[in-house]
Amino acid sequence: MIGTRGVPARYGGFETAIEEIGARLVAAGHDVRVYCRGAESRLPEHKGMRLVHLPAVRHKTLETLSHTALSVAHLLRSPTDVALVFNAANAPLLPLIRMARIPVATHVDGLEWKRAKWNGTGQRYYLMAERLAVRWSRELIADADAIQDYYQKRYHAPSVMIPYGAPIQEGCDQELLSEAGYKAGGFHLVVARFEPENHVDLIVEGYLRSRATLPLIVVGSAPYAEEYSRRIATLAAGDERVKLVGGVWDQDLLDAMYAGCASYLHGHSVGGTNPSLLRAMGAGAPVVAFDVVFNHEVLGGSGAFFADAGQVADAIEAVEAAPEAARDRGDRGRERARKHYTWDDVAARYERLCLDLKAAR
Template sequence: MKIAILGTRGIPANYGGFETFAEELSSRLVQHGHSVVVYGRTNNIRYEGTCYKGVRLVLLPTISHKYFDTVAHTFLSACHVLFQDVDVVLICNAANSVFSFLPRLAGKKTVVNVDGLERNRQKWNALGKAYYRLSERLSTFLPNAIVTDAKTIQAYYQDRYGKRSYFIPYGADSSRLESRDCLDRLGLEPEGYFLYVSRLEPENNALLAVQAFERVATDKKLVIVGDAPYARDYIARLRSTSDPRILFPGAIYGAGYRELQSHAFCYIHATEVGGTHPALIEAMGCGRCVLYLDTPENREAAGDAAIAFTKSPEALAEKISAVLADPGLRADCQRRAVERIGKRYRWEDVTAEYERLFRELLGNKAQSQPSDDRARLPSDASAQEGLPNDHQAALKSESLGSAGRRR
């Protein structure tokens, strides 16, 4: 098959989850014999080649502004791909749904990976939130199909819009990186630090992690990895801490990121908006003990393989102290984490499900039937399968217009 991936900043990944997703999926699709092109932004990608890991790269300009960066680039990409020899166009981010009809004009099958409920991010003003809400609705009929990477989000689209979606989760590796180059540069010792990784935006709660750690008596450090192009005031507030144990090395990708994940004493996951968060399952795949903010999406990914905390510095500080005091608790979480990722979040399985979906859309149904229920279009009854009862009730409430209250 000939496949194009739009809607990300491009590869090699150097920003966030969608970029890592594009790199991991596209490179594996190439290994499986498909032809893949990934569109990237000239204001983000510094890689000078036209091909990366066998994936063809197309870089196009955009408008470097919080409200226009994504949609301006995706519009240009959708126009460009109209004239390319591709069978399937995969568009990332529900905000780009408005352009998903364009490739269809040229007879190409179009899929949108909607991610989470992005309109709940604090960085968006009322107009931005309204655009995301409109984009959610557009995603239910403009593309040929939509993909959700968490069952909680799948159930939301089913309940609110009556839209059936393909559930295909994000992927993670179940392996450690034993090298320590990044640790050496930062002056860190293996298992001598707690790790937090995310874009440094308010709803990702890095400040909560900082405030919690300040309350804990330990010689270990807290490493806050990440950055954000439109959150300078928030980042300045984070860095104003007087605790010398807390480090801010900025954004780290590739081998350095994997080294930090592999050697952390514990990983803190505090995000509250989105579907399946890459850093959460990547930390679990590395066999790390994980403390996670208790939201339906995070709970779905972590299962019984991690430790939940409520949204307060005191609650997180209590959990940090617990894993410091109980080696057995930490070891049990590490073992369960690796087992869970190996069963549910393997990149090879994710790639196979996308292949099945693309083939089904192209009419090759004999080759496209899923091996399990993950990628099938769910019946109304099964859309909420596997969700906790309290979240099923919350989804009912949200469908009546109360989406913001469960965050």
């Protein structure tokens, strides 16, 4: 598994997927190797997966590709039956894997070229990388039907649709919440990296327009978006109801926050199946999401939606006016996650894909 920060998972959706899928593949009897970067402790193994730690250039446009290049160089000296490459940005390195006669599947992620952090050159690179991933991957992996449709329509390229899984929580650890200063049902929640396409500023602006009495807890930050982060901080500074708490790395506490929030506000707009959204659904959080096809696909009929600050304000006020109705939506979201987004099913589909790739080698 190549192209991410690796495991233990502490950063994003790719890393969580690798941890959940990789551990299950190990349990099924497979040898799994994960390439890692930036780990505080360089563990040789995690949940049965063998970890290879390699450096990377600390720059937003070079970090992923530089680390993947070193990972591929290591891979060529230590062959494997199948390589799973995460992120289409790594596509220029696929020919090297193919030259080694290693079948490769590329998880293309979302529409990365639409992210505001990339300038014209970055956008052109990601569009080129999409084309190269189509050309040089034995299989493409899409994590949503809408991403699958995009590659079919734009490139006439088939793909395998495998979503992420959702951890299911039946209740909330209220004691843990209380220790951290929160009360179950007593706050609205945002969990997101501070990037324009995640619309954290829009959510904060909408909240400020509302007559909400419950505070808005904003979990997240961004390593390369200082100007955008300052905008969010400036908005929040005008109202003591908004609490910017930075990253929450205690996963048990974060689980309790998802399960205990009055509403979870999800502004992501350019990804496919978003892991943070699934985590909120699995916890039974009432979700208010940005109005894009990806979020509609995941939530089905269990979500409320917004497209501007006024609609954010309306949605928050509606949650506070009718908390039982909001909780009912959250319960329906959890049942949808339980039915459609299980890690056991996701891992089984990855196992089937890898066995097919090996058989066709």
